[in-house]
Structures are given as C-alpha cells and as structure tokens.
Amino acid sequence: MLRFPHQKLKDILIGENLIKPDDFDILRKESERLNQRLEDILISKGIVSVDYFYDILARYLGVKLADISADSIDEEVLTSLSLDLARQKRAIIFKKEEDGTLDAAMEDPSDLRTIEFLERHLKRRIKPFLAKPGDLENGFAIYNKKLVQNFKKIIEENVINSLQLKEEKLEEAATTVPIVAIVENFISYAMSLSASDIHIEVLEDGVLVRYRIDGILQEILKIPKEVLNPILARIKFLAGLKIDEHYKPQDGRFNFKVGEDKIDIRVAIMPTLYGEKIEMRLLPGTQKPLSLEELGILDDMAQKIKDNLKKTYGMILVCGPTGSGKTTTLYSILNILNKPEVNIVTIEDPIEYHIKYINQTQINLQAGITFASALRAFLRQDPNIILVGEIRDEDTAEISVHAALTGHMVLSSLHTNDAPTAIPRFTDMKIPPFLVSAVLNIIIAQRLVRKICMNCIESFTPTPEMVKLLEKEKSRLGTDKVEIPKLLFRGKGCATCRFSGYRGRMGIYEIMEIDNEMRDLINSSEFSLQKLTELARKKRMVTMVEDGFKKAALGLTTVEEVLRVIRE
Secondary structure: OOOOOHHHHHHHHHHOOOOOHHHHHHHHHHHHHHOOOHHHHHHHOOOOOHHHHHHHHHHHHOOOEOOOOOOOOOHHHHOOOOHHHHHHHOEEEEEEOOOOOEEEEEOOOOOHHHHHHHHHHHOOOEEEEEOOOOHHHHHHHHOHHHHHHHHHHHHHHHHHHHHOOOOOOHHHHOOOHHHHHHHHHHHHHHHHOOEEEEEEEEOOOOEEEEEEEOOEEEEEEEEOHHHHHHHHHHHHHHHOOOOOOOOOOEEEEEEEEEOOEEEEEEEEEEEEOOEEEEEEEEEEOOOOOOOHHHHOOOHHHHHHHHHHOOOOOEEEEEEOOOOOOHHHHHHHHHHHHOOOOOOEEEEEOOOOOOOOOOEEEEOEHHHOEOHHHHHHHHOOOOOOEEEEOOOOOHHHHHHHHHHHHOOOEEEEEEOOOOOOOHHHHHHHOOOOHHHHHHHEEEEEEEEEEEEEOOOOEEEEOOOHHHHHHHHHHHHHOOOOOOOOOOOEEEEOOOOOOOOOOEEEEEEEEEEEEOOHHHHHHHHOOOOOHHHHHHHHHHOOOOOHHHHHHHHHHOOOOOHHHHHHHHHO
C-alpha cells in the first residue's frame, strides 16, 4: 500500500495554509488509533480534495497522473495483462507509446518490484503513472466485454463436462473439477461486476442465474436443470450446510478470495416449487466505514447529523426498507463517534464491518443471543454508545428507549418509508408517546439511487413532453413543490458502466430533527402523522425527493432514478 511520508505531507499542507501543525498531529494520531490512512481522514474531513491530494502525491513521486477513461484505454493493450494479474498487482496497462513502452496506471508507481515483474511478464519497458481511486476500477470495468464472452464460454464448457460425469453421490459430484469451476466463476464474475447478490433460481425448464448490480437484478445466463443439484451440493459444502437436506431452509456463510480481493459470502437456501433456490450475498471483506460526504449526504444535512452527535444521550434512528443502506450509514456515524474516551458496543445481524476499538457482538439465536438479550447484557458493560442493528420487536424497542433515557447514546435502524413514520411505528410497539419524544434526537430516512457514470455523462435540456411526464409523476407522489431542474444529466452508456449509463450508488436522504415543538406535538392528543409531517416541512425538512432532485441538478444521478426508488 502506497504511503505518503507524513512529515512531507505535513510540510506541504502547512505551507499551503490548509491545516495547522497541531491539528495535523491530532489527525495523524487518530489515523494510527483507528488503523486508517491519514490521507483518507484528511479527505473525509474536507481538508484536502481527492484531486489535490493525488496531484501533490504524483509530484512527490515524480510521475504523472493516469488519465483512464473508456475512450483513452487501448483495449488490445489492456488485455495484454490478465484481469487476475491486474487486480493482484493493482495495475492497468492503458496505452502503448510509439517506442513500444507500455503506460501502466498503478496504485503505487514507486513499487519497483511490481514494475520489474510487469516488464519481465510483458517483455516491454513500463512507464508508471499514478492512478486515483476509481481509476483502476474503471480500467477493470473495461475488461467486462471480454470477460462476458470468456465467462459464458467457461460455464458452457464446464456444464457440458459436468453432464458427462457418472458420480452417483452428490458429495462426490460437488468436488469434481467442472462443478468447482462453475461455482468459482459465478462468484468471481459477480465480483468483477461489483454485484451485491447472486440468485440461482429453479424454473420449470432450467436454472436462471441473476446478479443484483447497483440495486437492479440482471439476468446473466440460463443453465440446464441437470447441473443444479451438484451446484447446490458444492455451495452447501462451502457454507457448511447439510447436503442431503432439501425440504427446509438453510443459512450459512463462507469466505472466497480472488487475487488480493477477499469477500464474505452469506448463503440462504429455500425450497421452492421446482427445487431449491440459492441466494448469495457478497460482502467485501475489506470494507471500511465511509464518511458522511462519501455516502452522498450534502453539507447542510451532514452538519445536522454532526451537531446531534455532540449529545451524550438519546437516540439516532436510520429508517428505510431492506437494502437501502441503513447499516452503512450507521457505521459511518459510529466511525465519527469512535474516540478513546468512549466505550462503544454493538449487537448486529450480521457484523458487516470490523471496526477497531469497538466491541461487536453477532446475533446467535441458538446460543440465546438476541437483540433484546444482548442489549440487557451490554447495559452492564458500562457503555457510552450502543448500536442496535435493528429494532424489530417490542422488547428490543423498550430496552433501547430506556437505555437512551438513562444516559446512553443509542443508534439503531427501523423499517419505515420516511422519517415521520418512525414515530407511529414506535407507538405501535407499545412505547408511550412521552418516552418516544423524550429519547429521539434525529431521524434519518434514506434510499439508494444509482449514480450517473462519470465516464459517459452528458447534459441535456428536458423536452416539454418529458417535463409533462415528470410533473405528472411528481403530482402522483404528492411532491408538487419540487422543481424540475432546467438542465438534466444522463449517462450515454459505455464499457465502464456496461452500457447502462449508471455506475455505483449513493444515498438520498431526509433528516428530521426532534425539537421541543415536535415533542409537544408527539405528546399531544391531537397528534397525527399528517400534522407531524406538516410541522417538519414548516421547519424546512428536506424530503428525499427534494434531496434527489438537488443531486440530479448537480449531475450525480437522474430524476428518473430518484422517482423510481421513491415509487418502489
């Protein structure tokens, strides 16, 4: 991993009047304690931008910044280095110069061993360039066109080979080369596409494989039904499940590695009409909590959250449907609160990020560890801050509220469609309104939208017909006051985004702060959800649609995408 010498970085930033010496030293100590790179902390706190940091880093290393885009990459040169090696060495060959020298975008252009390896492997002189975050991923995405062809060819060949096998026992079939190759290629191909889930579904006439990419399920291929059972057996074997159990749901997990990339895979198997359905959730093993800004929370909203984090007790709730990024937001907040002077404990299902200096506990129903039972035990551990992964029942809700009342900061998530609805959801769980109003500090509601691909983004003026359709959709959603931007953006589609126009996801948010006026309304006999929403709007609460349209105007996403996720 490339490291910028701290003293050199300090001298540059102080010389540019971007930071004071004492503040730099404080952040350096924080980076060591949290085991995070100092530059990541400097960028997340807005002291330096990504572009500025990598510009001064390139100058320090004596190299140029790589310019990687779908148009600038020579695909023939790119594929001279295999995807596995490119990922392993964190290097992309993107251009060939007139004298035969190959230009390589590298995560660490000062890594002489990697440069020497590439020169021996490719039998060419290598000129190193510094790659910014995302540049390498853009390069890896260009491999997709070739990768699709290779993937389907490999699967087809191994399916044919597996159909010729004569193993009578599933245990034996699960360990044969073709079946092992099929399962490994399913996973490695999903990783290359940054898919979050793999669905293997049994139909009447075959087996359908689908990946969820940027929140959207996409059909990948169909395979014969005859190979389903060996594939099932292989995945059950990896996940430590019963291979001969076909009539009960089973859950398990296993680790998988491709090059230097490691992931944790959660497996859920469910009997269906035509056979057992497999769902695999892919959780990158090297995830680190993102900053609020990296999540897509704009400055005014981020400041509201940070102001509420200064309080020493009460409750912060993150709301939204399954898959809306609630846990990621909670971890980002937790990372801000992670300081030497506080004791932080969490109860989660599952633990998705491993954070240094935080005591994390996994739900284990067989051992009797539930959200409620763990919460009771944690209150005897002298905690300052408690994260409860999700409030699902009355027992957990009651203990969480009382913990927040007795001097603890409680973070949790709730399944509601918007921020105001969290209040009646609590009262439905038998929590008295006066307790709800007393403990709640701030409620964050969110959805995930796909981001426009920055490699093929273009601006356009919406046609009158499009404006009319958008106005009609706004009216149906009850968001008439939201203005449609005069200039919109979209992705034309390129190899980087697999011609979808989108790449990656970000959040759209609404944040409701609970002040004394809101507490009085919640306690009032005249309380209603409509009155609460009206009061929040009067206090200038920005709704998710408004936040989404603001991001569409900034060229981060599209209005169609915002309306799609709100409608869902």
